[in-house]
Amino acid sequence: MGDYVNVKELFGCDVFNDSVMQERLPKKVYKELKKTIEEGKELSMEIADVVAHEMKEWAIEKGATHYSHWFQPLTGVTAEKHDAFITAPMENGKVLQSFSGKELIKGEPDASSFPSGGLRATFEARGYTTWDCTSPAFVRHDAAGGTLCIPTAFCSYTGEALDQKTPLLRSMEAINTQALRLLRLFGNTTSRRVTPSVGAEQEYFLVDKEKYMQRKDLVYTGRTLFGAMPPKGQEMDDHYFGTIRQRVSAYMKEVNEECWKLGVTAKTQHNEVAPAQHELAPIYAPVNIAADHNQIMMRILKKVASRHGMRCLLHEKPFAGLNGSGKHNNWSLTTDDGINLLEPGKTPHENIQFLLVLTCILKAVDKHADLLRESAADVGNDQRLGGHEAPPAVISVFLGEQLEDVLEQLISTGTATRSKTGEKLATGVKTLPDFMKDATDRNRTSPFAFTGNKFEFRMVGSKDSISACNVVLNTITAEAFKEACDILEKAEDFDLAVHDLIKKYATEHQRIVFNGNGYAPEWEKEARRRGLPILPSMVDAIPALTTDKAVELFGEFGVFTKTELESRAEIQYEIYAKAINIEAKTMIDMATKQIIPAVIKYTTVLAESINQVKAVGPIDVSVQMDLLKKASKLLKEVNSAMNKLSKLVDQVEAHPEGRERAVFCREKLVPAMEKLRQPVDELEMLVDKEMWPMPSYGDLVFEP
Numbered sequence: 001m002g003d004y005v006n007v008k009e010l011f012g013c014d015v016f017n018d019s020v021m022q023e024r025l026p027k028k029v030y031k032e033l034k035k036t037i038e039e040g041k042e043l044s045m046e047i048a049d050v051v052a053h054e055m056k057e058w059a060i061e062k063g064a065t066h067y068s069h070w071f072q073p074l075t076g077v078t079a080e081k082h083d084a085f086i087t088a089p090m091e092n093g094k095v096l097q098s099f100s101g102k103e104l105i106k107g108e109p110d111a112s113s114f115p116s117g118g119l120r121a122t123f124e125a126r127g128y129t130t131w132d133c134t135s136p137a138f139v140r141h142d143a144a145g146g147t148l149c150i151p152t153a154f155c156s157y158t159g160e161a162l163d164q165k166t167p168l169l170r171s172m173e174a175i176n177t178q179a180l181r182l183l184r185l186f187g188n189t190t191s192r193r194v195t196p197s198v199g200a201e202q203e204y205f206l207v208d209k210e211k212y213m214q215r216k217d218l219v220y221t222g223r224t225l226f227g228a229m230p231p232k233g234q235e236m237d238d239h240y241f242g243t244i245r246q247r248v249s250a251y252m253k254e255v256n257e258e259c260w261k262l263g264v265t266a267k268t269q270h271n272e273v274a275p276a277q278h279e280l281a282p283i284y285a286p287v288n289i290a291a292d293h294n295q296i297m298m299r300i301l302k303k304v305a306s307r308h309g310m311r312c313l314l315h316e317k318p319f320a321g322l323n324g325s326g327k328h329n330n331w332s333l334t335t336d337d338g339i340n341l342l343e344p345g346k347t348p349h350e351n352i353q354f355l356l357v358l359t360c361i362l363k364a365v366d367k368h369a370d371l372l373r374e375s376a377a378d379v380g381n382d383q384r385l386g387g388h389e390a391p392p393a394v395i396s397v398f399l400g401e402q403l404e405d406v407l408e409q410l411i412s413t414g415t416a417t418r419s420k421t422g423e424k425l426a427t428g429v430k431t432l433p434d435f436m437k438d439a440t441d442r443n444r445t446s447p448f449a450f451t452g453n454k455f456e457f458r459m460v461g462s463k464d465s466i467s468a469c470n471v472v473l474n475t476i477t478a479e480a481f482k483e484a485c486d487i488l489e490k491a492e493d494f495d496l497a498v499h500d501l502i503k504k505y506a507t508e509h510q511r512i513v514f515n516g517n518g519y520a521p522e523w524e525k526e527a528r529r530r531g532l533p534i535l536p537s538m539v540d541a542i543p544a545l546t547t548d549k550a551v552e553l554f555g556e557f558g559v560f561t562k563t564e565l566e567s568r569a570e571i572q573y574e575i576y577a578k579a580i581n582i583e584a585k586t587m588i589d590m591a592t593k594q595i596i597p598a599v600i601k602y603t604t605v606l607a608e609s610i611n612q613v614k615a616v617g618p619i620d621v622s623v624q625m626d627l628l629k630k631a632s633k634l635l636k637e638v639n640s641a642m643n644k645l646s647k648l649v650d651q652v653e654a655h656p657e658g659r660e661r662a663v664f665c666r667e668k669l670v671p672a673m674e675k676l677r678q679p680v681d682e683l684e685m686l687v688d689k690e691m692w693p694m695p696s697y698g699d700l701v702f703e704p
């Protein structure tokens with residue numbers, strides 16, 4: 001059945017990876033490049049020229065006609081400009097194809113139209129893209145033909161970061177330096193690098209393209225702005241891990257193949273909780289590669305969907321009342337020689353290095369909970385957080401039974417003497433093999449959950465880049481490691497000092513640990529009592545970026561300057577206001593041009609029917625009358641809610657761009673939009689389906 005796929009041959013076939021480099025580059029050049037990749041040594045132009053030449057030859061063999069510096073500006077999506085390899089025609093009228101070291105290393109997109117949050121005036125438009133040689137180049141095939149994509153970082157003329165990648169690379173340096181210090185203290189002399197390792201699970205929805213096109217809200221905003229719940233939603237839990245329908249299976253097959261070609265380790269796929277919702281998860285990779293791969297994966301998910309007559313929705317909450325989509329960011333710290341700093345071993349209470357790492361992370365997350373929350377702030381995520389298996393907008397850490405017990409021992413007696421172990425799984429069926437279950441269960445309501453040998457940050461939205469949250473995780477952990485090392489390196493009795501420090505951190509930061517139900521209303525009260533930041537909306541979260549605490553943290557590790565942080569906050573406010581404004585305008589458009597006319601038609605038909613029936617004789621028309629009255633009443637409500645919303649939209653521009661405008665949108669527009677949605681959704685339940693001007697939730701999610 002189907003065509004045979006040789007995965008081993010397919011995997012990475014369009015990537016300029018280590019084996020291609022080794023095969024094609026002269027030995028000396030290969031060695032120099034490796035030094036740059038592994039140790040950050042500067043690359044000479046001579047070497048760059050040779051690499052560029054070989055890269056071009058290889059890419060042309062793969063069918064590439066163009067190259068592109070591929071980068072991630074602060075628009076939330078990737079950007080690229082394509083240049084053909086051709087040179088000016090020679091006298092004989094023919095062209096050559098060339099690609100120089102300079103072209104590989106440096107690009108200069110005309111960058112004035114990318115968000116800079118005031119960092120760059122339009123008359124100072126210069127921006128540079130620089131090759132990130134730690135993330136391999138690849139040839140992408142699509143309707144444009146073959147393009148050699150070179151992962152790059154994007155900075156302004158004065159060196160300020162204008163993208164997601166630059167701070168990520170900076171934060172990787174910070175955590176590497178501090179984690180190595182920590183390892184040395186415990187006698188490790190062999191590890192040379194510590195890298196954050198990340199696996200980002202990607203959730204998404206698939207809907208039929210024809211139906212999608214009939215919904216302006218999906219087209220313009222990526223989510224439905226109206227829509228009554230169908231008689232069946234996700235309450236039966238029959239979609240999660242259910243049999244994958246053939247149309248979707250065929251889609252997934254192609255997605256996997258395209259991912260594999262580009263070296264993206266598409267590994268686990270399944271149906272998610274909501275009907276029409278699915279997930280694809282890769283294997284761990286160094287965080288900058290994981291971030292690039294996630295962008296590639298999102299693009300493939302979208303592109304392949306079009307080929308199959310579908311649309312892939314990456315929005316965090318395409319359908320109110322159904323599960324939203326997240327991007328669970330599984331984060332750990334690993335050394336180049338294979339040690340995972342977050343591996344507790346069988347007896348965590350004896351693993352002092354692990355306990356120090358763990359308590360440092362508790363301290364980091366407690367101190368910077370606001371920043372971690374902000375790193376997942378996204379307009380769509382405001383709809384998702386706090387329900388349907390997405391964490392609430394309050395940061396806490398789930399440790400699970402085993403570690404919580406160790407922590408409690410540490411706090412109460414100063415030393416931990418035992419670790420709870422996983423027990424045998426008792427199924428009560430003799431023919432099923434016995435195995436030991438994990439010492440800890442999972443918790444889906446926790447934003448930051450320890451899951452065996454990593455932390456799963458569940459707050460990130462499905463559409464968002466994973467860079468921001470990893471910048472925060474890396475930097476806050478680097479800070480905690482640094483503070484611990486500063487003390488321990490000076491200690492006369494290391495064992496005693498480390499013991500005291502672990503106890504101190506565990507005690508002082510215990511408040512961030514919460515193993516219970518994050519949805520329970522009591523938790524919010526309790527979190528408030530503990531003094532944890534509660535930041536329900538993106539607009540509430542943005543100020544975390546520019547507090548003195550944040551400026552100091554990011555400044556110390558060279559991750560962001562104060563100006564960069566201010567510019568990022570500015571961009572976030574702008575993004576928020578623009579997105580809400582588009583949503584509000586889309587609602588008005590749909591209400592005016594589609595919904596109100598449909599309801600008028602429906603009420604007219606009802607009225608005509610009443611008259612016609614009455615004309616026949618004294619027949620009871622009270623049902624029709626009832627419907628007519630109800631529909632007319634709701635129609636009036638729609639009209640008045642819409643007028644109110646229109647007036648507010650008109651006022652948006654009077655508010656200065658930035659925080660003030662975002663706050664206005666959050667406080668005025670968002671509630672007015674909800675007011676408009678209510679009567680429309682009620683009408684959808686009332687009006688003849690034939691007359692309703694767009695596909696319903698049921699149409700969209702049950703028959704994609």
Ligand SMILES: NC(=O)CC[C@H](N)C(=O)O
Nearest residue numbers: 323324325326388389390
């Ligand atoms: N089963 C799951 O892990 C569901 C997660 C959920 N979709 C979210 O928004 O994060």
